Structures are given as C-alpha cells and as structure tokens.
Amino acid sequence: MVEIKGGRAAEQLPALSIDRNSDRPVYVQLADLIHQQIVDGALNPGAKLPSETKLVETYSVSPMTVRRAINLLSRKGVITTHKGKGTYVKSVELEDAAFNLRDLEGFFSDDQDTTVNVLEACFVSADEKIARKLHVQPGEKVIYIRRLLYVGENPAYYHRGYLINDPKRPIVEAELEVTELRGVFQGSGNQLIKSGDIFIEAAFLDEEESQLLDISDPTPGMILEHIFYDFNDQPLSWGWFVCATDRLRLHARVGLVPIMD
Amino acid sequence: MVEIKGGRAAEQLPALSIDRNSDRPVYVQLADLIHQQIVDGALNPGAKLPSETKLVETYSVSPMTVRRAINLLSRKGVITTHKGKGTYVKSVELEDAAFNLRDLEGFFSDDQDTTVNVLEACFVSADEKIARKLHVQPGEKVIYIRRLLYVGENPAYYHRGYLINDPKRPIVEAELEVTELRGVFQGSGNQLIKSGDIFIEAAFLDEEESQLLDISDPTPGMILEHIFYDFNDQPLSWGWFVCATDRLRLHARVGLVPIMD
DNA sequence: AAGTGGTCTAGACCACTAT
DNA sequence: TAGTGGTCTAGACCACTTT
Numbered sequence: 402m403v404e405i406k407g408g409r410a411a412e413q414l415p416a417l418s419i420d421r422n423s424d425r426p427v428y429v430q431l432a433d434l435i436h437q438q439i440v441d442g443a444l445n446p447g448a449k450l451p452s453e454t455k456l457v458e459t460y461s462v463s464p465m466t467v468r469r470a471i472n473l474l475s476r477k478g479v480i481t482t483h484k485g486k487g488t489y490v491k492s493v494e495l496e497d498a499a500f501n502l503r504d505l506e507g508f509f510s511d512d513q514d515t516t517v518n519v520l521e522a523c524f525v526s527a528d529e530k531i532a533r534k535l536h537v538q539p540g541e542k543v544i545y546i547r548r549l550l551y552v553g554e555n556p557a558y559y560h561r562g563y564l565i566n567d568p569k570r571p572i573v574e575a576e577l578e579v580t581e582l583r584g585v586f587q588g589s590g591n592q593l594i595k596s597g598d599i600f601i602e603a604a605f606l607d608e609e610e611s612q613l614l615d616i617s618d619p620t621p622g623m624i625l626e627h628i629f630y631d632f633n634d635q636p637l638s639w640g641w642f643v644c645a646t647d648r649l650r651l652h653a654r655v656g657l658v659p660i661m662d
Numbered sequence: 663m664v665e666i667k668g669g670r671a672a673e674q675l676p677a678l679s680i681d682r683n684s685d686r687p688v689y690v691q692l693a694d695l696i697h698q699q700i701v702d703g704a705l706n707p708g709a710k711l712p713s714e715t716k717l718v719e720t721y722s723v724s725p726m727t728v729r730r731a732i733n734l735l736s737r738k739g740v741i742t743t744h745k746g747k748g749t750y751v752k753s754v755e756l757e758d759a760a761f762n763l764r765d766l767e768g769f770f771s772d773d774q775d776t777t778v779n780v781l782e783a784c785f786v787s788a789d790e791k792i793a794r795k796l797h798v799q800p801g802e803k804v805i806y807i808r809r810l811l812y813v814g815e816n817p818a819y820y821h822r823g824y825l826i827n828d829p830k831r832p833i834v835e836a837e838l839e840v841t842e843l844r845g846v847f848q849g850s851g852n853q854l855i856k857s858g859d860i861f862i863e864a865a866f867l868d869e870e871e872s873q874l875l876d877i878s879d880p881t882p883g884m885i886l887e888h889i890f891y892d893f894n895d896q897p898l899s900w901g902w903f904v905c906a907t908d909r910l911r912l913h914a915r916v917g918l919v920p921i922m923d
Numbered sequence: 924a925a926g927t928g929g930t931c932t933a934g935a936c937c938a939c940t941a942t
Numbered sequence: 943t944a945g946t947g948g949t950c951t952a953g954a955c956c957a958c959t960t961t
Contacts, residue, residue, distance in 0.1 A: 463951045484928050485958035493855040496764040503757040594754040596917030603864035603882035603907035621864035632703045646864035656857030724932045746939035
C-alpha cells in the first residue's frame with residue numbers, strides 16, 4: 402500500500418556487503434550497511450548493534466575501520482555508544498534539530514543575482530547602546546552603514562550596521578563594494594574575525610523597513626543580529642538584517658535522512 | 663589594554679605539550695594545542711599547518727593520532743584539509759552558523775517546572791489541508807489536541823497538533839499524560855518515528871493565541887512547525903508551537919569557541 | 924571474569940598536488 | 943618526483959559494565 406518496488410529498485414539499494422574495489426571508503430560502506438538496516442526496520446530504535454568484535458568478523462575489516470563507521474553514525478545522531486554496554490540505535494530526538502544558515506535557500510546566493518544598494522554610509526557618534534555593544538566610549542565616532550539587498554528585482558534584505566572606526570585599517574571602501582550577501586556579514590575583514598554571535602528572532606517591521614522592502618500589508622518579519630569579534634575578543638561590528646519571514650524560513654530535519662557522506 | 667594576565671593565568675592555559683598521564687585523550691590534547699595556537703594568533707586564518715608527518719615528529723605520536731586531532735578540528739570548522747596540498751586555518755564563515763534547539767534555554771527544561779495543560783482533545787474530520795499533510799482522505803477522522811505549556815506560573819507555549827488515528831495503536835492516553843515539553847513533540851511514539859521536519863518562522867499571534875499566552879501588548883511571535891514520519895515515510899503527526907519571540911531566541915556562534923571536547 | 928567501547932601504535936598503500 | 947592528506951591493517955591496552 403505504501404510503495405511498490407519494481408525489480409530495478411534493487412540496483413539503487415546500498416550494497417549488501419563491502420566492495421573493496423569501490424571508490425567509496427570501506428568505513429563509509431559499512432556505515433551505509435548499518436544505516437540501511439536501521440532504515441529498513443531490521444534494527445529498531447533502541448535495538449543493540451552487534452559488538453565491534455562481531456562486526457569485525459562479519460565484515461572482515463579491521464577494528465579501526467569498524468570504529469570509524471560507528472563514529473560516523475554516532476556523529477550523525479543515528480546511534481549512541483555506551484562504554485562497557487554497547488551501541489544502540491537512537492530514537493529521534495527533537496533536540497538534535499539544527500538549523501543551518503548554509504542550507505537557507507537564496508540567502509547565500511552565488512548563482513542568483515544579488516545586488517547591493519548602499520543607502521547611507523557615514524560617521525556617527527556612538528550612543529549608550531552602541532558604545533556598550535562595540536566596547537567604545539560614548540560619543541566616539543563609529544561607521545554606520547545602511548544597505549538594501551536585492552534578489553533579482555526585489556528588495557529582500559535590509560541591513561544596518563555599525564563598524565568600529567580603526568584609522569589603521571580603512572576598510573570602508575571595501576565594505577561599500579560588497580555585492581554578495583556573504584560579504585556583507587564578513588565586512589570588517591574576514592582575516593581579522595576570531596568569532597561571531599548570531600541571533601535570530603521575530604520582529605514587527607517598522608514603517609521604514611516595510612517601505613524599503615516593498616511590503617504593503619503588515620507581514621511578520623525576522624531579524625538576524627550579528628556581532629563579530631577580533632582576536633583580542635574586541636567587537637568589530639554590530640548589525641542586523643531585517644526581512645520578511647518567508648525570506649528566512651528555517652528548516653531542520655531530525656532522524657534518518659536518506660543520504661550519507 | 664585588553665586584558666592583564668596574572669602569573670596564575672598560566673596554570674589555566676592549555677598545556678604546551680602532550681601529557682601522557684592526563685585523562686584527556688592524546689588526540690584531544692593535540693587538537694587543543696593546535697587550537698590554542700590559532701586562538702593566540704600564532705596561526706592566522708589562511709595559514710598552513712605543519713604536515714601530518716611533521717606533527718608526528720614534533721609531538722611523538724602515531725600518524726593515526728595526528729589524523730584524529732586533525733579530523734576533530736576539521737569537524738569543528740576550525741581548519742580545512744586539501745588532499746595533496748595541506749591543512750589550513752579556516753576563516754570565519756557565516757554559513758557555518760548552526761542554531762541548535764538543544765541549547766535553547768528553557769525549552770527542554772528537565773530541571774525547570776514545566777507543566778502541561780490539555781485544553782482540548784477530540785476527533786475531527788480532516789479538511790483538505792490536514793488530509794494533504796497527514797496523507798489521509800479528506801473527511802477521515804484524525805485526533806486534534808490543543809495544549810498550553812507553562813514554565814513556572816507563566817503560559818509559555820501554545821501547541822496544536824493533529825495525529826493520525828490508528829486504532830491498532832491507541833496512543834492518545836499516553837499523549838495526554840505528557841508533562842515534558844520534550845514529550846509533546848515525540849508524542850506519537852518515539853519508537854515509531856523515523857524522521858521529522860521542523861520549520862521555524864515569524865508570525866503574528868492571533869487574538870486567541872495572545873490571550874492564552876497572556877500577552878497584552880502586540881508582540882512578535884514565533885511558530886515552530888513539526889511533521890513526524892514513520893518508517894514507511896508516512897506522516898504520523900503535524901503540529902506547531904506558538905510563543906512570543908523571546909521564548910524562542912535562536913543563537914549561534916561562529917568561529918573560535920573557547921572550549922573543546 | 925567476560926564483554927564492551929575508547930584509545931593508540933607503527934607502519935602501509937593510495938590519490939592528489941606541486942615542482 | 944616528492945610531499946601531502948585519506949584510508950586501512952592487525953593488533954594492543956585501558957576503563958567501564960554486567961554477570
């Protein structure tokens with residue numbers, strides 16, 4: 402009722418044993434084999450896997466190779482290992498859900514035509530809040546940049562940000578030439594960044610933001626805030642993206658996913 | 663200017679060489695050593711690491727151990743390896759940002775007092791949309807549950823969901839007894855779930871939602887939608903959480919983080 | 924005491940990159 | 943051709959869990 406398997410389906414199924422002539426590494430093949438048994442239901446969640454010694458015998462590989470296959474599946478969240486007890490098939494845990502910016506479609510669009518329109522770039526005096534965020538003295542001059550990012554013809558993201566003003570490192574010109582969304586983030590010099598904090602939360606768009614993003618009806622919006630730090634753990638920049646929620650729809654998959662690597 | 667190091671600071675710094683008597687595995691110690699050199703700026707982003715052969719000589723460990731240290735740092739996103747070329751210190755990539763539900767404070771609160779209040783649980787006829795999502799016929803009976811989840815005294819999350827009605831598997835009672843937020847998700851039987859899709863997006867709260875969550879002023883809200891599938895890839899349940907944005911503030915860190923594992 | 928996973932050795936061969 | 947990372951072997955010892 403669920404699915405009808407044709408005769409040719411077998412060709413697409415993972416191999417039933419290790420193929421030493423395959424380009425695919427042995428430990429990946431072994432991980433595939435075990436993974437497939439879980440997908441097929443031969444190994445239910447909570448079931449105990451054969452011991453590593455057994456797997457060594459069964460598949461005629463070295464202990465280290467079994468170890469790597471087990472490690473791979475463990476990292477994938479498919480199984481868990483308990484020293485002295487055994488290895489068990491994990492059940493789906495919602496906590497494992499991870500939302501990656503990488504697979505956010507249209508956000509890092511090398512292929513798509515993303516254009517950047519600089520609305521404003523100037524020096525401003527840091528107010529209390531900016532001073533606190535960027536670890537500068539209130540009143541100190543910082544760089545303020547506003548940009549509108551288009552995907553195709555449509556304004557998609559509105560970005561505002563403050564950069565610390567280091568005369569030894571005039572980066573503003575480079576900043577302004579950025580045409581990639583990716584580059585906007587890493588604006589203040591990729592090499593100098595040691596770490597960064599990213600926050601995402603829901604927000605109402607104000608009138609200016611709605612107008613810039615060409616949103617007529619009230620639409621829920623997302624804010625992506627970012628702070629980058631240098632190798633002395635001092636802030637380099639603080640900024641945030643604003644967009645309609647459909648531009649930043651986060652997705653995660655938990656449990657068994659079809660493909661391995 | 664940035665920091666003043668006292669004499670005792672040295673004790674807290676990572677060791678300068680491998681300690682064979684340490685509980686910490688050798689490959690972790692080696693990864694730590696390299697990581698520390700990157701943090702200290704001795705190895706800048708883009709710099710080439712010593713070859714694995716060199717590292718074997720320098721630290722007097724076996725090639726496999728070097729390999730594992732390199733692998734660990736590579737998985738952490740700190741370095742990248744290129745076959746035939748070498749290993750290089752990565753610069754911070756925003757795409758690496760991953761927002762984990764696990765480290766969402768107060769969401770999976772074993773320690774906190776989370777209580778679940780079942781507002782409604784009944785059979786409903788599946789409309790077009792429900793039927794499509796749950797792969798049932800329109801008009802078919804499905805289970806509808808509405809719950810309000812409290813953190814302490816305060817209503818924090820409002821959850822609505824549809825469950826397929828499998829008479830062979832009466833799970834509703836168990837569903838209703840769930841007191842943990844974690845359990846609400848995995849409602850339809852943890853063992854039966856093969857995979858799930860989770861979506862997060864911003865939303866306006868409607869009047870009922872605002873009222874239930876005790877929100878007077880209009881507040882931006884977040885929606886966490888989830889669909890779980892069984893081992894035949896058939897949907898088991900479809901539901902979504904609604905909460906104020908401050909209950910679901912996503913955070914990710916990119917670049918170098920202080921602690922290793 | 925037996926079984927299990929976690930770590931480690933001291934090599935080996937291969938594919939890829941650069942000169 | 944030399945150097946590099948990727949894989950793999952065939953063991954070994956340890957810490958932990960269960961009987």
